[in-house]
Amino acid sequence: MTRQQTQRLAQWLISATAVIVILPIVLVVVYVVAKGIGAINWEFLTQPPRNGMTEGGIFPALLGTIILTLGTAVAAIPLAVGAAIYLAEYAGDNRFTRAIRLAIVNLAGIPSIVYGLFGLGMFVLFFNFGTSILAGALTLGLMTLPVVISTAEEAILTVPQEFRVVSFSLGASRWQTIRHQVLPHALPGIITGIILGLGRAAGETAPILFTVAAFYLPELPKSIFDQTMALPYHLYVIATQVPGMPLSIQYGTALVLLFIVLSFTLVATVIRTVMRRRREW
Amino acid sequence: MTAKLSIQNLSFTYADGAQALRQINMDIQANELFVLFGPSRAGKTTLLRLLNRLADLLEGTERTGEVLINGRDIYAPNVDVTQLRRRVGMVFAVPTPLPGSIYSNLAYSLQMAGIRDHHTIAERVERSLRQAALWDEVKDRLQDSAFALSGGQKQRMCLARSLALEPEIILLDNPTSGLDPISTAMVEDSLFQLKQQYTIIMVPHSVQQASRVADRAAFLLNGELVEVGSQQQLFMHPHDKRTEDYVTGRFG
Numbered sequence: 001m002t003r004q005q006t007q008r009l010a011q012w013l014i015s016a017t018a019v020i021v022i023l024p025i026v027l028v029v030v031y032v033v034a035k036g037i038g039a040i041n042w043e044f045l046t047q048p049p050r051n052g053m054t055e056g057g058i059f060p061a062l063l064g065t066i067i068l069t070l071g072t073a074v075a076a077i078p079l080a081v082g083a084a085i086y087l088a089e090y091a092g093d094n095r096f097t098r099a100i101r102l103a104i105v106n107l108a109g110i111p112s113i114v115y116g117l118f119g120l121g122m123f124v125l126f127f128n129f130g131t132s133i134l135a136g137a138l139t140l141g142l143m144t145l146p147v148v149i150s151t152a153e154e155a156i157l158t159v160p161q162e163f164r165v166v167s168f169s170l171g172a173s174r175w176q177t178i179r180h181q182v183l184p185h186a187l188p189g190i191i192t193g194i195i196l197g198l199g200r201a202a203g204e205t206a207p208i209l210f211t212v213a214a215f216y217l218p219e220l221p222k223s224i225f226d227q228t229m230a231l232p233y234h235l236y237v238i239a240t241q242v243p244g245m246p247l248s249i250q251y252g253t254a255l256v257l258l259f260i261v262l263s264f265t266l267v268a269t270v271i272r273t274v275m276r277r278r279r280e281w
Numbered sequence: 282m283t284a285k286l287s288i289q290n291l292s293f294t295y296a297d298g299a300q301a302l303r304q305i306n307m308d309i310q311a312n313e314l315f316v317l318f319g320p321s322r323a324g325k326t327t328l329l330r331l332l333n334r335l336a337d338l339l340e341g342t343e344r345t346g347e348v349l350i351n352g353r354d355i356y357a358p359n360v361d362v363t364q365l366r367r368r369v370g371m372v373f374a375v376p377t378p379l380p381g382s383i384y385s386n387l388a389y390s391l392q393m394a395g396i397r398d399h400h401t402i403a404e405r406v407e408r409s410l411r412q413a414a415l416w417d418e419v420k421d422r423l424q425d426s427a428f429a430l431s432g433g434q435k436q437r438m439c440l441a442r443s444l445a446l447e448p449e450i451i452l453l454d455n456p457t458s459g460l461d462p463i464s465t466a467m468v469e470d471s472l473f474q475l476k477q478q479y480t481i482i483m484v485p486h487s488v489q490q491a492s493r494v495a496d497r498a499a500f501l502l503n504g505e506l507v508e509v510g511s512q513q514q515l516f517m518h519p520h521d522k523r524t525e526d527y528v529t530g531r532f533g
Binding site: 166 | 333335338340363364366367370371373375377379380381389390393394426428442443446
């Protein structure tokens with residue numbers, strides 16, 4: 001082979017790997033859209049399931065997922081951002097902080113079903129919250145913590161050190177420096193981490209399995225101590241537990257869930273891009 | 282008469298064990314332009330950063346000795362470091378604007394000190410920019426990004442920024458590095474004005490600059506103070522052989 005041919009072959013092979021990487025997700029999206037789009041209409045999105053879930057819509061599950069995601073945000077964001085600020089700005093490098101970092105890395109690697117069982121033991125039984133939105137949101141929040149802490153700490157550390165030094169030299173306290181010179185510039189990264197974490201939480205089944213999710217509950221929850229339906233679990237139920245379930249409803253449900261999770265990622269990307277463009281340095 | 286700033290037996294060691302300063306003793310009087318000069322690694326920047334306790338930010342370092350401002354030790358346990366840095370301003374060798382407008386850069390230290398009144402802030406911003414000889418160039422674009430300024434303008438903005446709080450002492454770490462001769466002259470001119478009001482301690486860009494601007498100067502070498510004296514004495518009749526060799530360009 002001539003050098004040009006080698007070049008062309010290499011280029012072709014490398015492009016091929018990129019295509020192979022993208023292909024599955026494109027196929028999944030196309031397949032789910034093609035099969036599910038027919039089921040999507042106003043009634044599907046706003047009505048509860050009827051007739052043993054073989055008719056009607058998914059509204060209680062959709063609303064449940066939205067509430068759980070918001071609950072996860074409330075539970076996880078303050079704690080995760082606080083921890084990230086502590087690790088990046090206050091904690092030095094010592095045995096204690098190294099242990100914390102190790103714990104965070106390990107938390108991120110724990111299978112989600114383990115979080116589910118932990119949530120059952122801790123929130124449902126020990127704290128006696130029962131199978132409830134509160135227990136579910138706390139469990140999902142716990143699972144989201146490591147992702148958000150790591151990305152937020154990363155974002156805080158990318159803010160140039162000179163800004164901190166200049167701020168100190170101008171008589172700003174440590175907190176003023178963090179508040180005015182660090183957090184505003186770390187915000188795009190922090191928000192990206194939060195959204196990606198929430199996106200994952202919105203699509204998880206295992207953590208809500210024992211802590212909040214109802215098999216079939218057409219009434220909407222009235223308080224955070226109520227159970228609720230949720231999309232991922234609902235999808236699992238109608239795909240495996242209900243005989244004679246119309247395929248279009250299954251794929252329609254999958255499509256809505258996919259749409260929610262992907263739009264989280266999309267929003268994260270847009271925020272990051274816009275805020276990066278506005279950055280001055 | 283007590284000195285404005287008095288350094289007594291000051292030694293400093295970095296975390297890696299390198300001793301940057303050894304037993305430094307010197308007095309700096311109010312309203313003088315005091316120059317710290319010497320070859321690189323002499324400890325000039327380290328010494329400056331000890332005077333506003335910016336060196337505190339580094340972990341694992343060791344300091345002994347005292348720094349007295351108006352007769353009071355700035356390393357005493359009850360000293361509020363934030364308050365100290367409001368009284369001792371600093372300009373860095375690399376001009377570093379904070380993200381945001383020129384105006385917000387100038388207003389930052391004032392706002393952090395709790396000044397809320399817009400008129401007071403606007404007044405101080407204008408006066409500081411005038412003192413740094415930058416007002417005429419930026420008065421119509423105060424809301425523009427500070428990053429849009431030229432190198433020389435950025436450095437004068439940083440000077441103005443350090444003046445906004447009206448500190449008693451200003452520390453200048455090579456404030457004309459990377460500036461063209463015209464910008465350098467502008468900065469030097471403003472220094473002569475500024476010392477009417479402030480005490481200035483400066484690390485110069487070169488021996489030539491040191492002899493041009495200094496009222497008094499100190500020659501540092503490898504973390505030791507070789508000689509302190511008036512401009513006349515140090516640059517015309519140095520007592521120490523090493524000082525003479527350095528100012529006449531035999532090494533450095």
